[in-house]
Amino acid sequence: MGICELIPGVSSGTMALLLGIYDEFIGAISRIVTKDYKKAILFLLPLVVGMGIAVLTLTSLIEYLLDRHMVPTHWFFIGLVLGVVPMMLRISNYRVKFRSSHYILVFLAVALLFSIGLIRGDETPPENLVVTMPLLIKMFFSGILASMTMLLPGISGSLVLLILGSYSIVIYSINQLKAFNLEILPVLIAVGSGIVLGLLLASRVIQYMLSHYTYLTYALILGLVMGSVFAIYPGLPETALSWIMTVMAAIAGFTISWFMGTRNKETI
Template identity: 45%
Template sequence: MQWRNLYRGFFMGISDLIPGVSGGTIAFILGIYDELLASISGFFSRNWKKQIGFLLPLGIGIVVALLSLSRVIEYLLENHHVPTQFFFLGLIIGVIPFIAKQADAKKNFKAGHILLIVVIGVLLASTAFIKPLDSTPITELTSSNAIGLFFAGWAGSMAMLLPGISGSFVLLLLGVYSTAIGALSNLNLPIIAVIGAGVIVGFIVSSKVISFLLSNFTYVTFAAIIGLIIGSIVVIFPGIPTGGASIIISIVTFVAGFIVAKLFSSPNKTSIG
């Protein structure tokens, strides 16, 4: 068992609670993105037993974070929104040089790759101006809303694996985020189970697709990932802080996030592709 994946899963679980912050980005920061995709894909094959040692501790860490910190994250976003978002901005910006180095961008990126980065970055950034669906949190599961919650979980999990796209933000756009957070906070097991089933299906599909793209279109995929991460900066940017104390705290949290990203993004980590 790779028990160090407990803390890695914990960090990924925290990120998946924040609209705009991608669990895939955190996996990149922690240097386990390629192994994560391979393990998820391999778990649903004949060699599934080989993947348990990697995925089980990671999954435990994610679940512990989701269950233990959902209310903490709610509190931070409601009462200290700007500094919290600046911490994750630091994380995201800090990982970009690492991913560019993984791709050896100076050598391998051509004009087409740069254009792809710009186009994808602009497309994702534009979602910041999309008004999320207004939705009253669902507390009672019915046959009709179960289908919608399942597919929302599917869409959210596919986003979770893509660096730069937040599963929580997708749920927010679909009007399901408050339902998911409420279910986690209050341990509403039927709703958690339905959304969770969608998440599992999404993981299966998206892990295979992303692995295929990284293997066969490596540098195009890297360019797309960088574009997604750059675009996510606009999505989670909370605006310029007001007041001296808020500005100082936001600078401190931003620097802290940037330092955390640099510490975990070791240049000696295995490259992808």
């Protein structure tokens, strides 16, 4: 899940679905401020530690892959995302439960992600980054919006950061922290605070939707998963070797995702 959040367009919520922990994940976040907070913390702590380790240790690798092998890397994640679709169709029991309104919602979600994929924010060049109060406020609200969307399969928090013009700032700040540059720490604190608040708000909304509008929510999630392909799409390879790498990467991503989906027999 931590690796997914480093890739614009790939949602950690999608990975939670594949791992069969989505319902527990959402429920634990919403219970963190209730009397059942101890159980919630025990469930979330390993996840948070694992995601934190991935972010701190793999940021440079992800940067390298996106810089040197962008097309195959993105197509690997496209395969990973498309491999979720068969599982979502099974979970939603679409042949029995879906009506015209559900299919319209799927179409609208796909169209929304297609439109979002065309948008890019104006990002501050990281090497010229100066920590100011307006920047910290921007990063706080960026964290809120990113975390609220990361809980939905199909919408990546990192994609939202990219749209808001905050993605490169976050990646730069993480790498600077790894280099023990503590001057950048306020940026990460601002983003982190926003993420925590966004998670608490979004988890309750999603739980309510799954409880009261179950199959409409399934339709929305299905549309978001399918539409996220447009956000990841990097174009086509240019050389024969790149074509081979890209096709193999896409097949590998789909196979891994599809296999994990077949192993997951639970519903959301």
